[in-house]
Amino acid sequence: MESILELLSLSKHYSTHRAVDDVAISVRKAEFFSLVGPSGCGKTTTLRLIAGFEQPTSGEVVLDGQPMAGLAPHQRNVSMVFQNYALFPHLTVEENVAFGLERRPNMPKQQIRQEVGEALALVQLSGKESRFPNQLSGGERQRVALARSLVLRPKVLLLDEPLSALDAKLRKEMRHELKKLQRNVGIAFLFITHDQEEALSLSDRVGVMNKGKLEQIGTPKELYRQPKSRFVAEFLGEVNWLNGACVRPEAVCVSRGLSDPAARATAHSTIGIVESVTFLGSFVRLEAKLPDGSYCVAELSQQDCDFAAGETVNFWWQAADEFRLSGNA
């Protein structure tokens, strides 16, 4: 598939550390691509290199076949949604969204009005044109920021943790909407987050970053099921290390003895003593100590769990659910 944005061994070195180190990514047309990693892993710097706010130490940003070296931010056909939205507080919603179009030479006022109207309709903000940013809710501000960027029809939309400023409930709603919006407009989104759940649920493909380096790129499923490194495995979710293999907590089953025929059929099992059982709403989290001193965590549905602390239980899992790290495990 054709790529719209390519990062060719992109690096940004500061005197004290390497913020971005030899990162190569190819974002495809109309793709939702996420960069995920802990804070300080270099994902925001990568975004700023693409937008042109920072200059790379080495490597190149290529946008739709054009090298971006030497181009200032205002000359690049990408647009960014900032973490705190960076809406202009002295301008109304309409003026904020029109700001980019007004910078284009020979754009008739009539056309600007129309396109701003369409962009606001797209993010369901029609009727709020004359509000100022401080008169809007967090979710509405987020939509203004999206409209302000999308109205310019950028080749790639860069999103710098746009959901992190929202409260938990709104964040889940906006997540869904963001995905729908991206499908609607068909513009490639490069989305940055430190929230692995966000990255996995939204993206077509995800890149995991750590200490300036890109650890792995793949579809959410690939990354979750076949992580190449311990960092990727543990960053994307909890992992049990059982007999040298890795198993996700939700793939672990628990039973008393091996009377269960399904349990007997599986090759992989171990015993452990239950340490704690925690009720977490939709599921129950069970922690147990294994004979070798390590711990095993299982996430069970309510009905499957009538175990108590101190009980000796069997853990078993399907061979297909376990994975081994190829690299530096």
Place this chain on the structure above:
Amino acid sequence: MPSNMRLRSIFLAPAVFVMIALFVVPLLITLAYSFLTRGPYGGVFTPWTFENYQRALDPLYLVILWRSVWLAAVSTLFCLILAFPVALYIARAERNKALLLNLVMLPFWTSFLIRTYAWMFLLRDTGLVNVALEGLHVIHAPIPLLFNDGAVVLGLVYGFLPFMVLPLYATLEKLDPALLDAACDLGATPWVALWRVIVPLSKPGIAAGCVLVFIPCLGAYLTPDLMGGGKTVMLGNLVQSQFTTARDWPFGAAISLLLMLIVLVVARALEKQSEKLL
């Protein structure tokens, strides 16, 4: 009376006393003087009259009033133009902010009078500037740099520049740097971003700086007296001459109060400007 109320009154009393004794009372005395008649050898006498205010509107004095407003306005504008880049630079500096701010305030460590004399030594006919230009054969006779309106503006701009830098810095420092990034990202050149985003958002600082510079400039006395060449250049000098050489206290009092009135009107107008944004 609750004890904390009493404590408050005790701490407030000295300040209230100072304000009443040294500000309110003299102001009331000035107000009373402005409606009285001058005596043959100075001093004030009855009858009460509006004549002093009528006289202040005489074209002779309106010229001075106009020149005061004009010189103060020009000085304020120059201060704004010079201070904005400085304030922006300090606000965006990654380190040494405190050092740079201290450098802005460094002139305050020396008496304003001494610094004004220093300017006179630089600008007079046999001063450094003229001597250097003659030595370089750029000019053949000294050019009049001192004792004119230009020298007064120079002195005022020099003296009040820090009062413009500081409020501008305070506003610019609080601006989210992402706003400038966002403007550039949306296709604005750095200049357009500055003009359309940074300048409008720093209006409160601009208004505060203009108040802090325009008001003392309007009432300036020392600078126009020394650098303006002893002529009656601005309102401050007019007031001074009325109380001293002319021995016309009522008229001097009337002009003082008119000056205060202008200041109040201007300050209120600029305040409204900054309130709109806050």
